[in-house]
Amino acid sequence: xxxxxxxxxxxxxxxxxxxxxxxxxxxxxWQTGVVVPLFKKGDQRVCANYRGITLLSLxxxxxxxxxxxxxxxxxxxxIEEEQCGFRPGRGTTDQLFTLSRIxxxxxxxxxxxxxxxxxxxxxxxxxSREKLWEVLREYGVRRSLLxxxxxxxxxxxxxxxxxxxxxxxxxxxxxxSQGCALSPILFVVFMDRISRRSxxxxxxxxxxxxxxxxxxxxxxxxxxxxxxTSNSHWSVSQSSVxxxx
Numbered sequence: 001x002x003x004x005x006x007x008x009x010x011x012x013x014x015x016x017x018x019x020x021x022x023x024x025x026x027x028x029x030w031q032t033g034v035v036v037p038l039f040k041k042g043d044q045r046v047c048a049n050y051r052g053i054t055l056l057s058l059x060x061x062x063x064x065x066x067x068x069x070x071x072x073x074x075x076x077x078x079i080e081e082e083q084c085g086f087r088p089g090r091g092t093t094d095q096l097f098t099l100s101r102i103x104x105x106x107x108x109x110x111x112x113x114x115x116x117x118x119x120x121x122x123x124x125x126x127x128s129r130e131k132l133w134e135v136l137r138e139y140g141v142r143r144s145l146l147x148x149x150x151x152x153x154x155x156x157x158x159x160x161x162x163x164x165x166x167x168x169x170x171x172x173x174x175x176x177s178q179g180c181a182l183s184p185i186l187f188v189v190f191m192d193r194i195s196r197r198s199x200x201x202x203x204x205x206x207x208x209x210x211x212x213x214x215x216x217x218x219x220x221x222x223x224x225x226x227x228x229t230s231n232s233h234w235s236v237s238q239s240s241v242x243x244x245x
Contacts (some may be wrong), residue, residue: 016059071136075139115222116230153177198213
């Protein structure tokens with residue numbers, strides 16, 4: 001899209017973004033998502049057999065990418081090593097390698113290892129925005145940048161499109177915007193705060209490091225050396241998730 005716009009179009013978009021930044025407001029279209037249900041399998045009359053993809057305004061997506069490039073350098077150094085989701089140079093293979101090495105070491109030295117695998121259901125859609133703003137402040141996001149992020153959620157709403165027809169728009173007051181370039185890093189920061197607050201004495205010693213959990217976005221492995229500490233870690237983690245909304 002940007003290539004096709006030419007110099008004149010890029011100049012116009014730059015002015016638009018600067019106005020959005022200075023005013024702290026964005027066009028309503030940038031806050032509106034169009035949800036298109038896609039059939040997966042099974043009975044087509046059952047809603048659970050569909051998954052929705054959200055279509056967003058293209059200029060709004062570009063603006064959110066600009067903000068993402070400003071947010072990431074501020075928060076990335078503060079995120080714990082245990083998180084490998086949505087982070088440059090990291091992936092599932094890193095976590096699988098660490099997990100396999102922990103298991104191999106425990107087997108070799110006959111040390112017990114207890115693991116609790118957690119998948120937070122619809123975690124993206126349940127993020128408390130008010131809590132998120134608090135977390136971003138804690139992680140060093142300054143007021144002007146935070147205001148720009150909040151402007152994308154000020155009057156967020158969605159509608160559903162089926163067979164070319166759209167439903168009436170309805171407000172969306174919780175969760176992160178699907179398909180937005182900012183959402184992955186915002187989610188990782190939110191999860192990092194939960195992980196920090198749920199950390200106690202539970203965990204394992206590995207390669208000179210104390211590891212209590214491994215995360216890939218919302219997929220979590222809690223680790224402990226006994227069933228008692230494993231249950232305690234799980235209880236603390238549950239409480240931390242509930243407090244975070």
